[in-house]
Amino acid sequence: VGRVRVFVVVAPGLERVAADELRSLGVRGRMPSTRGGIEVEFTTRQLYLVHRWSRIATRVLVRVESGPARTFDEIESLVATIAWDAYLRDGGVDGGGVAVHVASQASRLYHEGAIAERVLRVMARPADPDGQRVYVRVDRNRATISIDASGASLHHRTWRTVTHAAPLRPTLAAAMLRIAGYDGTRPVVDPMTGSGTIAIEAASIALALPHDRDFAFQRWPSFETGTWASVTASDPSAPERTSARVFAADRDEGTVAAARVHAAAAGVGELVSIESAPLTRQRWPEQRALVVCNPPYGRRIGERHELSDLYAALGNRVAASGHELCLLAADDRLVRATGLELVEQFATTNGGIGVRCWATPPR
Numbered sequence: 029v030g031r032v033r034v035f036v037v038v039a040p041g042l043e044r045v046a047a048d049e050l051r052s053l054g055v056r057g058r059m060p061s062t063r064g065g066i067e068v069e070f071t072t073r074q075l076y077l078v079h080r081w082s083r084i085a086t087r088v089l090v091r092v093e094s095g096p097a098r099t100f101d102e103i104e105s106l107v108a109t110i111a112w113d114a115y116l117r118d119g120g121v122d123g124g125g126v127a128v129h130v131a132s133q134a135s136r137l138y139h140e141g142a143i144a145e146r147v148l149r150v151m152a153r154p155a156d157p158d159g160q161r162v163y164v165r166v167d168r169n170r171a172t173i174s175i176d177a178s179g180a181s182l183h184h185r186t187w188r189t190v191t192h193a194a195p196l197r198p199t200l201a202a203a204m205l206r207i208a209g210y211d212g213t214r215p216v217v218d219p220m221t222g223s224g225t226i227a228i229e230a231a232s233i234a235l236a237l238p239h240d241r242d243f244a245f246q247r248w249p250s251f252e253t254g255t256w257a258s259v260t261a262s263d264p265s266a267p268e269r270t271s272a273r274v275f276a277a278d279r280d281e282g283t284v285a286a287a288r289v290h291a292a293a294a295g296v297g298e299l300v301s302i303e304s305a306p307l308t309r310q311r312w313p314e315q316r317a318l319v320v321c322n323p324p325y326g327r328r329i330g331e332r333h334e335l336s337d338l339y340a341a342l343g344n345r346v347a348a349s350g351h352e353l354c355l356l357a358a359d360d361r362l363v364r365a366t367g368l369e370l371v372e373q374f375a376t377t378n379g380g381i382g383v384r385c386w387a388t389p390p391r
């Protein structure tokens with residue numbers, strides 16, 4: 029079985045939880061991570077399967093070549109050894125155009141535009157910003173050349189149509205759910221749902237919904253239609269009846285309307301109920317549930333005082349209900365205002381803001 033070396037791009041901070049997700053998808057072996065990605069080997073089948081099922085990865089790059097790159101001549105001969113015909117069509121519908129992304133550091137070749145030009149010339153393909161992405165990373169005079177297998181970023185979800193001020197990245201919502209041990213079988217409460225990201229991600233897990241979209245590798249000449257067909261044919265069937273329910277709420281009516289549109293578009297409308305109510309008046313399930321929450325961060329001056337009441341109210345409701353909590357917050361003092369014992373799980377960013385994920389310790 030052919031294996032490919034890949035770099036799975038993830039949001040910095042999510043490497044461990046993403047590696048755990050890869051293992052759950054059947055990927056084995058060492059998974060050394062650097063900030064923002066995991067190096068791993070995939071079979072072709074795993075490459076396809078991970079695209080269909082990973083909720084945490086941002087994109088997957090196939091490593092095609094690496095070698096010394098002290099001069100333009102060296103980088104050109106490296107590019108010339110690659111069998112591009114496996115990845116790029118000649119002409120045809122998409123014109124075979126390529127978008128070359130170069131990043132160089134601590135190297136003699138530092139002019140990224142000039143590197144991109146040379147690479148394109150050797151590849152003999154037209155430049156196309158929307159074409160197949162090729163990544164050239166030059167680090168300490170060595171180049172690594174990768175080809176993007178994903179196309180549009182995997183954090184893109186087709187259901188998101190209504191603009192919302194500060195939506196959570198779905199990949200981050202998925203990371204929170206995984207770190208909290210959610211497997212789709214128990215009730216989830218998202219009491220500050222905004223555009224609905226956490227609730228929809230949870231329901232998609234409960235209903236075993238794959239990413240239903242096209243990926244860049246499907247346009248490669250080396251695409252194995254049989255392997256892809258066997259991946260999609262072995263999709264787990266959605267549970268016939270699931271006791272899992274997802275309770276979402278927000279005090280903002282406009283946002284609740286958007287979340288309902290999104291849940292319907294995602295095909296999870298039946299599992300998710302969305303209430304328009306402030307935290308203190310929401311009806312939460314009686315059964316033991318997982319509360320997954322992305323409250324306002326309180327970055328503006330004067331906001332923290334007001335928000336510490338909200339975080340305290342959240343802590344009180346969680347303590348009174350006996351539910352578990354997984355919380356994303358930007359300010360540790362607000363986390364302490366919950367009065368709950370919480371354990372830090374990971375640190376990352378969302379919308380340019382540094383955030384940490386906290387969860388109830390295992391009982």
Ligand SMILES: C[S@@+](CC[C@H](N)C(=O)[O-])C[C@H]1O[C@@H](n2cnc3c(N)ncnc32)[C@H](O)[C@@H]1O
Nearest residue numbers: 195196220221222223225279280306307322324
């Ligand atoms: C950071 S946003 C959540 C974003 C959401 N995760 C998403 O992906 O769109 C915080 C949300 O908390 C809501 N909120 C603030 N105070 C609330 C309260 N007392 N009760 C319920 N919701 C509240 C806001 O209306 C806002 O939608």
